[in-house]
Amino acid sequence: MLYPDTVESEVLVHKPxxxxxxxxxxxxxxxxxxxxxxxxxxxxxxxxGEPADSGLYGRFAIALTIALLxxxxxxLIGFASLRVQIGIVWLELLLLFLAFFATFHLSLPFIWQKLxxxxxxxxxxxxxxxxxxxxxxxxxxILGAVAKxxxxxxxxxxxxxxxxxxRGLPLLMQVYLIxxxxxxxxxxxxxxxxxxxxxxxxxxxxxTEIFRSGxxxxxxxxxxxxxxxxxxxxxxxxxxxxxxxxxxxxxPTGNQFISMLKDSSLVSVIGVWELMFLARTLGQKxxxxxxxxxxxxxxxxxxxxxxxxxxxxxxRHYGRSKIR
Amino acid sequence: MKTILKLAALSLALSLGALPAKAGAxxxxxxxxxxxxxxxxxxxxxxxxxxxxxxxxxxxxxxxxDIGKRIGVKVEFVTPGWDIITAGNWVGRWDMHVGxxxxxxxxxxxxxxPAVYYYTPAAVAVHKDSKATSxxxxxxxxxxxxxxxxxxxxxxxxxxxxxxxxxxxxxxLNPKEVHSYENSTTAFDDLRLGDGVRVDAVVSSLxxxxxxxxxxxxxxxxxxxxxxxxxxxAIERGDPEFSARIAxxxxxxxxxxxxxxxxxxxxxxxxSVTK
Numbered sequence: 049m050l051y052p053d054t055v056e057s058e059v060l061v062h063k064p065x066x067x068x069x070x071x072x073x074x075x076x077x078x079x080x081x082x083x084x085x086x087x088x089x090x091x092x093x094x095x096x097g098e099p100a101d102s103g104l105y106g107r108f109a110i111a112l113t114i115a116l117l118x119x120x121x122x123x124l125i126g127f128a129s130l131r132v133q134i135g136i137v138w139l140e141l142l143l144l145f146l147a148f149f150a151t152f153h154l155s156l157p158f159i160w161q162k163l164x165x166x167x168x169x170x171x172x173x174x175x176x177x178x179x180x181x182x183x184x185x186x187x188x189x190i191l192g193a194v195a196k197x198x199x200x201x202x203x204x205x206x207x208x209x210x211x212x213x214x215r216g217l218p219l220l221m222q223v224y225l226i227x228x229x230x231x232x233x234x235x236x237x238x239x240x241x242x243x244x245x246x247x248x249x250x251x252x253x254x255x256t257e258i259f260r261s262g263x264x265x266x267x268x269x270x271x272x273x274x275x276x277x278x279x280x281x282x283x284x285x286x287x288x289x290x291x292x293x294x295x296x297x298x299x300p301t302g303n304q305f306i307s308m309l310k311d312s313s314l315v316s317v318i319g320v321w322e323l324m325f326l327a328r329t330l331g332q333k334x335x336x337x338x339x340x341x342x343x344x345x346x347x348x349x350x351x352x353x354x355x356x357x358x359x360x361x362x363x364r365h366y367g368r369s370k371i372r
Numbered sequence: 373m374k375t376i377l378k379l380a381a382l383s384l385a386l387s388l389g390a391l392p393a394k395a396g397a398x399x400x401x402x403x404x405x406x407x408x409x410x411x412x413x414x415x416x417x418x419x420x421x422x423x424x425x426x427x428x429x430x431x432x433x434x435x436x437x438d439i440g441k442r443i444g445v446k447v448e449f450v451t452p453g454w455d456i457i458t459a460g461n462w463v464g465r466w467d468m469h470v471g472x473x474x475x476x477x478x479x480x481x482x483x484x485x486p487a488v489y490y491y492t493p494a495a496v497a498v499h500k501d502s503k504a505t506s507x508x509x510x511x512x513x514x515x516x517x518x519x520x521x522x523x524x525x526x527x528x529x530x531x532x533x534x535x536x537x538x539x540x541x542x543x544x545l546n547p548k549e550v551h552s553y554e555n556s557t558t559a560f561d562d563l564r565l566g567d568g569v570r571v572d573a574v575v576s577s578l579x580x581x582x583x584x585x586x587x588x589x590x591x592x593x594x595x596x597x598x599x600x601x602x603x604x605x606a607i608e609r610g611d612p613e614f615s616a617r618i619a620x621x622x623x624x625x626x627x628x629x630x631x632x633x634x635x636x637x638x639x640x641x642x643x644s645v646t647k
Binding site for chain 2: 165224227228231232236238239317325326328329330333334
């Protein structure tokens with residue numbers, strides 16, 4: 049529902065046809081895979097006997113059990129309130145992921161030993177590279193959006209050339225071009241500034257388009273009304289257009305920030321010791337890189353969750369008018 | 373907009389110091405700064421890797437430190453990607469590369485190689501379930517190797533070892549396809565998946581194959597080493613004084629046994645001489 053209302057309807061997951069369809073689909077999917085050789089087969093040993101010899105009966109029994117458990121789980125969750133539902137489903141998906149990682153038999157002591165360095169060197173570098181890039185990219189985006197909306201031919205041409213070029217090139221190539229290419233022009237940039245420059249320019253181009261479309265989504269009448277009252281360009285923008293455009297701009301901008309946080313890993317190719325670089329390097333000598341890759345993935349994920357939370361906070365702030 | 377970009381680039385560049393002068397000036401710059409910037413790989417154990425204390429360590433790292441000591445300057449390491457190092461045009465970002473580079477004629481167009489400091493046997497590894505018993509059994513198979521390395525060049529029959537003292541070799545592999553990898557570890561990771569799952573064999577240095585076996589990778593060496601690779605220190609062309617200074621340092625390290633000691637420390641074998 050776009051907005052919670054008082055129209056009553058039966059819960060979807062309690063409708064008999066839906067439960068039956070879900071049960072049938074899950075049953076068929078798991079029947080298609082032979083799970084008798086897995087841990088699930090071991091669990092079912094009391095019912096199906098020796099898993100390896102159980103054949104079609106074993107597959108049937110396992111698929112039936114999984115389908116039953118899954119459907120029961122969904123129907124039961126359907127009774128809970130919205131918040132509890134969200135919590136339980138998150139928890140269940142998380143447990144599934146942890147079970148997946150547990151099958152890798154990772155060395156936890158090694159992870160604990162390397163974690164402080166991963167954070168003090170890797171996370172700190174990743175964070176400051178992305179934070180600086182986010183600020184610069186936002187500034188570029190504001191300028192770019194204004195230029196793309198202006199009737200000045202030069203401003204429009206330059207801004208549209210810029211967005212076309214930097215959106216059209218792979219970010220990795222931009223990192224290489226800036227790091228290896230700028231010295232040809234006489235500017236010797238270090239690895240970190242080169243990375244920040246590439247990230248800012250690339251994301252500035254994407255965000256230019258986001259800002260421009262957000263501003264353009266505001267009804268023409270708002271502009272005309274404001275201008276007819278004698279407001280200038282800057283005042284109209286600040287007081288009338290931008291406050292209405294921001295709620296439209298924020299969700300995709302949050303996406304860009306999350307995406308940039310992860311794309312900052314591309315600067316590892318020019319030797320910056322950020323999170324991705326360390327993830328590939330620390331476990332290398334002892335061939336424990338799976339440990340480091342998974343730890344780094346979880347750290348990236350947690351940082352993204354923080355950004356998601358901030359974004360939803362801001363969205364709630366701008367969504368005040370929609371709450372009854 | 374564009375002028376803003378240019379200004380941003382300019383201010384970044386200015387904040388990073390002026391362009392270094394070329395032609396004979398590297399040694400002066402190193403001595404004036406009192407520190408020698410050495411580029412090396414951070415993912416190439418046991419030559420260079422990040423150790424338990426999160427510091428760079430390994431044979432190449434020890435050699436670089438020793439050279440620094442003999443020149444009388446501090447050594448500082450940077451770890452750009454291999455392709456960025458081999459692209460040349462270092463513009464003073466680092467002064468010297470100690471990263472087991474094989475001197476070839478092509479590379480000599482960009483780099484000077486002051487000294488060969490050791491030789492590595494290159495060998496072929498297969499999954500332990502592989503039925504191959506000799507290199508001839510790998511004809512028509514998929515072979516993996518680090519991209520732009522001599523191992524890849526060997527597999528593609530495009531290897532030139534024209535440095536002084538490089539032993540002669542012959543091509544013994546006739547692969548169907550050569551698969552390139554970012555580094556040797558990713559190649560071994562694909563090999564461990566099973567015999568012929570993604571690759572049938574990997575050409576790499578014998579020390580790194582042995583390290584992978586020690587770490588429990590289900591792989592084994594097949595056949596004798598395919599070639600002995602001379603490995604040299606690389607600097608940018610154009611500073612003969614710097615080159616001579618490094619050559620002297622390495623010569624002294626060979627004479628007083630430092631190189632053999634370091635080689636035995638990291639490989640268990642003396643690789644500073646050819647077999």
